[in-house]
Amino acid sequence: MSSAYWPEGVERCSAGKFLVWLAAISVFLAWGGYAAFQIFSNGIGVTGLDNYFGFGLWITFDLAVIALGAGAFFSGFLRYIIRIDELKNVINLAVIVGFLCYSGAMLILVLDIGQPLRAWFGYWHPNVHSMLTEVIFCITCYCTVLIIEYVPLILENRKINQNKFCHHLAHNFHVYMPLFAGIGTFLSFFHQGSLGGMYGVLFGRPLVYREGFFIWPWTFFLFISSAIACGPAFTMLCGTLMEVITGRKLISYKTKALLAKISGLLLCFYIFFKILDTYAWAAGILPGMGLTFDEMFSSEHGYGKGLLWAELFWFGLLPAIMLVLPQVRKIPALMYLAAIMAAIGVTINRFVFTVQGLAIPVMPFDRWTTYYPNWAEWSTSLMIVAYGFLVMSLSYRYLPIFPQEVELNKQA
Amino acid sequence: MGFDRRSFISLVVGGAVGTTLTPVIWKTLDDVSIWSQNWSWIPRLKYGEEGKRFALCKLGADAYGIKIKTIAGNPVVAEGDPDHPLSLGGICPLGAASVQLLYSPSRVRNPKVKDGNTFKDISWEEAESLLAEKIKAAGSDIAMVSGDETGSVTDILTGLVGQAGSKNAFLMPSESGPAAQALALLGGDGQIGYDLENSDYILMLGADVLGSWGNVTRNGKAFAAGRKKDAQYVYVGPAQNGTAAVADKWVPCAPGTEAVLAMGLAGVIIADGGGRPFWSGFSQFSQFVSSTYPLEKVAQITGVPAETIKELAQTLGKAKHPLVLTAAGASQGLGAFEAVAGMCLNMLLERINETGGVRVLPWNPRVIDAAMEHKNLLANDLVAYLSAIADGSASAPAVFMIYGANPAHSLPNLAKVQAALEKADFLVSFSSFMDETAALADLIMPDSYGFERLDDSYSPYGSAQPLYTVAAPIIKPVYDTKPAGDVLLSVASAAGLDLGFDSFEDVVQAKAEALGADYDDMVDGTAWVGTEFPVQDLELWSTPLREIEAPVADGKSLALAPVVRLKIGSSKLATPPFGTNAIRYDEMSGREMYVLVNGVTAKNLGLQQDDAVKLTSASGECQARLRIFEGVMDNTVVAPLGFGHTAWDDFSRGKGDNVFKLLPASTEDQTGVSRFATVQVVLGKA
């Protein structure tokens, strides 16, 4: 009976199986929900954050998912503005992944700020000089754009679409999609950059401070380029993960390889400048602050140089090279591995900027401190992941996301 | 239904505009911002007229004047009193936290009597008649301890005990006891004070002048003034502390051997022709010093190189107004002979009753006939008395009254002290707080807090002038407490012991009169300052000459250097609620205290930073964390007193460990003074 709600011509698992799956997801939602309740009723003190680490797992998580979610705007940009037609096969997926990443990040932010009731002060009392203000503006606006991009997908559900109004509404949304894609691209470029700028302007934090161009520190551009580099690969990984879970073919390998290629090229661009930037920082900025490269690391406290080398080479340069090589892209396992490595690399980057930057003692008589996220942060972060799985599962079951699905599975 | 582009745009734009135009959003947002500032569980501020009232801070060993800011009559914060000679505008960490102690969770809010393992609330009438009955029944089998050396409540207590025919009146150990005994041994009579303000070279032999010794706040002000006129400060002690941090020089010296160094310095000065042969006692003293304390021996005992000793002696000799302050590192536990050594050094330098030297002040006048002479009170040794009770060589008193003191936590030989207190038939605590002693008591008659009652103070130890300060109450008792002075007078009279006074105020007035001060002027906080110093006819130490007992290193154990940091608390007071944050991360980790050794010592013991360690001495054990601090001598461990409370409240209970457990007391020959400045301890992983 429920098949009437499924997209046309596809197979989905039984209602019972689906409910078990949802139940498994709900466990994480409940655990995170409990933590959120504790946080709202007692204060952020229930987390592992402290005076030295005002930012921790949550901000790292936010920055990582926002970077990985960049697939949405960048695929939209390539599909609607640059008109790479091939990407129509993943654009729906990219939009949903992006929506999940951004809305998830916003949910985490609501937990993370001490006065969530005042979250809107960013609009009412904005400090136009703050990179964070720009982030607040762009993220909320872009999240709205993503909702607008997601709504027509919902309207295309077989049952909903039978409603005439909904049908027309969906159609009109589609007509204006290039406009929204354009707005989304503009907003995204800025907030990805501002997130980097947020760190780059911290002249009291030697690890993250950067000089730059006009009002934008170099991190502004590095964050944009790393995000657009990883976004397509991550979208591709999400699709592949769904294929693994559902056991059905959803995206053609050709499309996946295209996404991987886009990621590879952009990653090469990014990592080149990232290495240059790291060198300029170590040779220019640090000595100016009276500090040395070595003083920025302490393996004893969990912030050794290994993290930097991992970010730059093992999870930066290496996947970049792998993804641009057609030979590698031909071997699915290697291509997926490289994409995973790229995602890890950008996550390490966001972690280093968020956490290690705060761990370093700046006053010579201060001390290194180590940050350990606690259950309240892990559970709420996992809750967001679970939320992603939930929405994605429902979308997959009921919405026509994958235009190639019917075709691909027929062949099989 | 037609749905074209136009309808689509109207829908989207209209929806957006419509939503913004409804007042719902704006009103809600406005309300939200107001709510988020006005949570009911966040206390509101009370406004009112601001006033300043005078008060006494007796929370540490000192007793000095402070100013209390009041709002609509309620005390809110404490600050220094620029006009009081012992504050001069400064305040100590305990004084700064004093107002909030009014509402400390450990305040005893009403009289209580022991009921099995808990307490039962009783009325003041019941409590007073119960105590009066017990006192009547006890006859002369009665004893008391006071932790308030300077106040007249102590006179009432000693008077009560004396009237009952008992001599068992005691003060908590402090610097003044050994100092008084020392002066007596040298033929003098009076209370010792120090003219820090006018000295140009201050040699602090163990005396933590800016941390815990004497009039801490006034010492600080004298130091600050001295810095402007190039006075020199040399700190001698086993470890660097706040005093060492700002002194011109730190001379490492094994704990408990500072007096030996004094003898060594005396030896060098005499050898260089210091002192005059015609001074009485000079020949015996100089012979004793040169035979008993050859330089190498002093260097060996103290760990101070012979060269340094010579240098110090020479600088002392050259200074215009040098002053030597001898004390135990924790400002208690010194023997009388050690105090004698310090005094003799000052005498050799001709510093007695001189500008910038040692002053001898008249004793606290006695206004209650039955009260014990202050001099005699200081000579009574509490630790020896309690140890004797625990050992069974003295009988436990039938009634044992404790006022302004916490012997169950803050005395050496702690296990014996606690046993002795438990042996007393009827232990009465007058504590304002549920301290360890009150927790043991059979009856608690909570004294009103300092700001809730009339209080007075006569010349705390160290004061350079005779000084009498009276402080009127600032606020009515916030709980059902009564001033101990009045309670004691009323109980005494109910027990048939007439002390000659009806109220505490009468006692204070009589004392003011005895000093020739005007009581009415004084209640505003104007201190009376005396100008007369009894003439002393002193002779250098000649009888009974004996070698000062010095701790012996055995190569395995470490010498313990106990320290007092006022922010942690004092022997009367546990860490106050407003004091917890002043304790640094390198002094305490979580609920554990740090003990300090230097890197070499730690390496020898195979210990590392942050190791959980155990200190073991002949008398007990302590748990701590190890901190490697290079400002400590080899084979020495620094441990803070004042932690390890088992009563009080969450702000101090269960934090750190009580270092008094490690300290045994030995009785000094001839003087009977209990010495407990240091002990050898074994330090190992816990």
Added chain:
Amino acid sequence: MQAIEFKVKWGMLVNLDKCTGCGACTVACRAENNLSPEVEAGNKLRTNDWMNIYELSNGEPFPHHEVAYLPRPCMQCGKPSCSTVCPVVATTKDEEGGIVSQVYPRCIGCRYCMAACPYHARYFNWFDPVWPEGMEKTLTPYVSARPRGVVEKCTFCHHRFMAAKERARMNDEDPTQLAEDAYIPACAEICPTGAITFGDLHNPDHEISKLVASPNAFRLLVKLGTDPQVYYYSEREWVRKLGDNYLKNDKGGENV
């Protein structure tokens, strides 16, 4: 953002050759500014200490070791790293006097300013403040009690500045030319060794304006460009050298 130049610039100088690290300033500051008493103050990464005291070491082993104590209020930077990044203008440096403000009802608790401040002068209310029963009666009327979720910091006892200006106006005096003792923060007032001097850095009649010119005066982390209004003083070179980071053989910097 361009730094504003003020006619009056309040400054503090802590003489580290006088500070014994006793903690009286920390305690007095709490009482004056209504910081709540903290039971578990043993976890210094969670406490709220507007005036925090650090122990400095010359790094030498015994017996060459030396020690000093450094009280750290808010530096009231001329070019604050914190106020510029606040997304909601909850902290600013725009009032005559040059004190960096903190508006508690405005703060959303994002903690970006804490991440920005290299001095760790900013504190977050991890939980609601708790005063033991009755102790709320000792709250001063000067600074409102802050709820959980907002950031706070030393304000140089800004309320005392307001009161001093008010007094000056009442006495027909120029509130921009306050006498040296007309406005002093609680810590400076009660310090038992008089280690803290406070005054208008631009007023030649104020002692501090002369003291900061001394070759022994220094500030923390000036290389970062924060331009702090809190100065320290020490005649010991190793102490001054701990005021900033120096490369090996690097002699530069303020008075080192």
